[in-house]
Amino acid sequence: MNQVITIGREFGSGGxxxxxxxxxxxxxxxxxxxxxxxxxxxxxxSEEYVQQVVERQPHQLYPITTGRSxxxxxxxxxxxxxxxxxxxxxxxxxxxxxxxxVIVGRCxxxxxxxxxxxxxxxxADLQSRIDRCRSRAEAGESMTDKEYLKQIQxxxxxxxxxxxxxxxxxxGDKLNYDLCINTTNQDIPALVPVLAKIFA
Amino acid sequence: MNQVITIGREFGSGGxxxxxxxxxxxxxxxxxxxxxxxxxxxxxxSEEYVQQVVERQPHQLYPITTGRSxxxxxxxxxxxxxxxxxxxxxxxxxxxxxxxxVIVGRCxxxxxxxxxxxxxxxxADLQSRIDRCRSRAEAGESMTDKEYLKQIQxxxxxxxxxxxxxxxxxxGDKLNYDLCINTTNQDIPALVPVLAKIFA
Numbered sequence: 001m002n003q004v005i006t007i008g009r010e011f012g013s014g015g016x017x018x019x020x021x022x023x024x025x026x027x028x029x030x031x032x033x034x035x036x037x038x039x040x041x042x043x044x045x046s047e048e049y050v051q052q053v054v055e056r057q058p059h060q061l062y063p064i065t066t067g068r069s070x071x072x073x074x075x076x077x078x079x080x081x082x083x084x085x086x087x088x089x090x091x092x093x094x095x096x097x098x099x100x101x102v103i104v105g106r107c108x109x110x111x112x113x114x115x116x117x118x119x120x121x122x123x124a125d126l127q128s129r130i131d132r133c134r135s136r137a138e139a140g141e142s143m144t145d146k147e148y149l150k151q152i153q154x155x156x157x158x159x160x161x162x163x164x165x166x167x168x169x170x171x172g173d174k175l176n177y178d179l180c181i182n183t184t185n186q187d188i189p190a191l192v193p194v195l196a197k198i199f200a
Numbered sequence: 201m202n203q204v205i206t207i208g209r210e211f212g213s214g215g216x217x218x219x220x221x222x223x224x225x226x227x228x229x230x231x232x233x234x235x236x237x238x239x240x241x242x243x244x245x246s247e248e249y250v251q252q253v254v255e256r257q258p259h260q261l262y263p264i265t266t267g268r269s270x271x272x273x274x275x276x277x278x279x280x281x282x283x284x285x286x287x288x289x290x291x292x293x294x295x296x297x298x299x300x301x302v303i304v305g306r307c308x309x310x311x312x313x314x315x316x317x318x319x320x321x322x323x324a325d326l327q328s329r330i331d332r333c334r335s336r337a338e339a340g341e342s343m344t345d346k347e348y349l350k351q352i353q354x355x356x357x358x359x360x361x362x363x364x365x366x367x368x369x370x371x372g373d374k375l376n377y378d379l380c381i382n383t384t385n386q387d388i389p390a391l392v393p394v395l396a397k398i399f400a
Contacts (some may be wrong), residue, residue: 104308121374123374123375125375174321174323174374174380175323175325175382175384177380177382178381178382179377179380179381179382180374180377180379180380181377181378182374182375182377182378182379184375194398195398197397197398197400198394198395198397198398200397
């Protein structure tokens with residue numbers, strides 16, 4: 001069985017960076033946005049729409065009214081979301097079966113539960129997450145702490161609802177993870193080599 | 201600054217065993233019940249009474265009616281608990297200042313917060329905790345799952361209330377720890393050498 005590490009993460013906690021660096025440190029595959037691309041290919045949907053689906057529960061999906069090729073979606077958001085989740089399941093299982101890897105998000109911990117992946121959850125306090133969001137903002141982006149806080153809360157809420165909808169479990173509940181890592185005031189590039197020792 | 205590792209733990213999660221083995225693996229001091237002995241010595245109270253105090257909030261303490269030397273406790277449980285907590289603070293700070301160590305429980309994470317200890321919380325699912333309690337039961341002890349569950353819930357509740365009373369924080373809330381470790385289905389003797397690599 002390949003060693004698969006799944007990473008759930010609060011928005012702004014640096015979980016994605018931690019996952020990417022951890023995969024590099026361990027010399028294994030890293031999957032994140034690649035999953036969206038694969039789903040889009042698998043379902044013939046656009047990556048943008050897939051992105052919307054994987055970040056929301058089905059009933060939050062707005063009917064797509066632009067583009068005739070999506071005409072059936074207007075009345076079938078649940079079915080469409082279900083198709084996307086099915087594709088996501090298949091793709092994630094294929095990725096895990098292929099080689100050792102790190103998978104960020106996408107309910108991978110739940111999807112792969114039968115093969116016992118090592119499940120990490122990355123979190124941090126709010127101020128630390130705001131600071132991290134600001135530090136990685138694109139040039140010209142200027143948001144107040146309050147605006148970052150709103151963004152963080154909205155993203156966390158969406159992830160939490162999405163996770164709960166498909167897994168029937170509470171997102172971020174430590175019982176669903178093997179290890180929960182607090183990145184408050186932590187330097188992720190320095191943290192990763194230490195963390196990687198666990199898997200060496 | 202000495203490296204100090206504090207360990208909070210759910211009852212039956214194996215946190216104490218993990219702490220003891222981790223200290224041994226790292227070749228550092230281990231403090232657990234030693235703290236009670238030191239408090240008793242420091243305050244001239246019996247270890248049994250100190251044990252009661254450190255497991256409960258002051259208003260849960262029953263007046264001690266046996267032994268004339270404790271006469272003043274009848275009306276002063278708050279003051280007595282406060283004295284014990286003060287002694288506990290001093291002792292834990294002395295221990296941390298003396299040498300690198302692992303300290304289990306006793307709000308050590310909070311007491312030492314200014315010197316940034318590495319704060320671990322150990323937890324597990326209920327069935328795993330029941331099984332662990334049973335496996336370490338003394339010969340002749342025979343309890344049902346339901347009885348173990350009751351014991352686990354009572355101990356967790358007491359720890360949670362005690363922690364909240366003295367720290368104003370939520371016991372077991374992952375934000376109060378650097379690392380949370382799930383021991384469900386984990387073999388602690390096998391887990392510790394891997395964990396110890398983080399501190400090597």
